[in-house]
Amino acid sequence: MSEGGPSERVLRAVERLRATARDGALDAIIADGRYSRAMAEWGLDAATMVFDPASVAALALSLEGERVAVALAESVATAPVRSMALPLLQGALWIRVRAPRAQRAVAELWGELLRGEGLACEVDRAEDGELWLDDVLKIGVDRVVAFGGDERVARLRASVSSAGASFVGHGHGAGAAWVGSALGDDDIEQIALDFCAYDGVGCLSPELLWVQGDGVRARLVAERVAGALERWAQRLPRGPRSREEVVAERGWRAATAAAAEWFSGGAWGSVALVSDRAASVVRARGGRNVLVRAAGENGERALEWLRTNARWLTTVATDRATRAAVEALRAEESLGFRGRVVAPGETQRPPLDGEADPR
Numbered sequence: 001m002s003e004g005g006p007s008e009r010v011l012r013a014v015e016r017l018r019a020t021a022r023d024g025a026l027d028a029i030i031a032d033g034r035y036s037r038a039m040a041e042w043g044l045d046a047a048t049m050v051f052d053p054a055s056v057a058a059l060a061l062s063l064e065g066e067r068v069a070v071a072l073a074e075s076v077a078t079a080p081v082r083s084m085a086l087p088l089l090q091g092a093l094w095i096r097v098r099a100p101r102a103q104r105a106v107a108e109l110w111g112e113l114l115r116g117e118g119l120a121c122e123v124d125r126a127e128d129g130e131l132w133l134d135d136v137l138k139i140g141v142d143r144v145v146a147f148g149g150d151e152r153v154a155r156l157r158a159s160v161s162s163a164g165a166s167f168v169g170h171g172h173g174a175g176a177a178w179v180g181s182a183l184g185d186d187d188i189e190q191i192a193l194d195f196c197a198y199d200g201v202g203c204l205s206p207e208l209l210w211v212q213g214d215g216v217r218a219r220l221v222a223e224r225v226a227g228a229l230e231r232w233a234q235r236l237p238r239g240p241r242s243r244e245e246v247v248a249e250r251g252w253r254a255a256t257a258a259a260a261e262w263f264s265g266g267a268w269g270s271v272a273l274v275s276d277r278a279a280s281v282v283r284a285r286g287g288r289n290v291l292v293r294a295a296g297e298n299g300e301r302a303l304e305w306l307r308t309n310a311r312w313l314t315t316v317a318t319d320r321a322t323r324a325a326v327e328a329l330r331a332e333e334s335l336g337f338r339g340r341v342v343a344p345g346e347t348q349r350p351p352l353d354g355e356a357d358p359r
Contacts, residue, residue: 178323
């Protein structure tokens with residue numbers, strides 16, 4: 001049996017994940033996320049660097065003595081590291097985890113490392129998440145934490161509530177970015193990284209980049225972001241895609257290029273500057289395909305869009321020119337805007353002592 005409390009044990013498991021188990025962890029991340037090895041390495045480091053002693057010590061023992069079930073969903077491949085560790089760090093007696101069908105390798109490897117440190121963690125391979133939940137509720141749990149689509153989360157909430165357990169649900173969401181036009185080179189690089197991280201997968205990934213000012217200034221930023229994406233592709237290349245995915249992306253790019261005011265694309269991804277009119281027919285795709293829109297001289301278009309989509313936003317990347325306006329929106333209780341407001345490059349790096357998705 002390993003020595004120390006849950007905090008010490010989780011920190012040791014994290015260190016093993018970063019060191020002796022690193023090769024196996026990278027293989028698992030690549031298998032689950034279909035990333036390049038460089039992207040998997042970036043993801044592993046981003047997911048584990050937040051587990052420092054100070055951040056762990058700041059966590060409240062809000063689940064002390066509770067039995068917790070965690071229903072994971074397909075997401076970025078490193079998501080199980082945080083989602084499985086947090087209940088244990090917050091004092092859960094044990095956790096029972098259902099790994100999604102297409103993403104099991106990381107959850108199973110991480111569960112093995114946690115058990116190796118004497119932590120009570122079981123990872124199940126149940127095909128049907130709702131049948132799994134019924135079985136777990138019969139065993140007896142105090143809390144269920146579930147990730148997935150909004151409809152699925154609503155169904156699970158109803159089942160859990162009727163069984164007398166507490167419920168925390170995380171439905172679908174998306175990120176965005178709103179920046180000024182006078183961005184420094186480093187901010188451009190970091191904005192591009194936000195769109196590259198995990199190949200644009202996950203609820204924290206930005207779908208849209210707003211640029212303060214008119215279309216001329218927005219295009220200048222779009223051109224610089226395209227250059228940065230191409231540079232990132234050398235360091236963090238995209239992972240493999242199926243023939244069907246490649247064909248679908250080509251079709252999306254052709255339609256978007258036809259509607260866009262300016263378009264650039266390649267193996268590195270794509271950037272499209274779209275007008276308000278074109279935005280009604282062009283939908284965000286992710287996968288390093290960036291939509292850019294002009295926010296207006298006073299940011300009026302971005303403000304309107306943020307207000308309309310406030311309840312679904314998980315993260316908004318801002319710079320010095322736009323941070324105050326976004327923070328003011330977050331302070332308006334009636335909007336229900338709970339997303340994190342972050343600096344460029346931080347959308348996929350949620351702090352350990354705060355919710356990844358504060359909604």
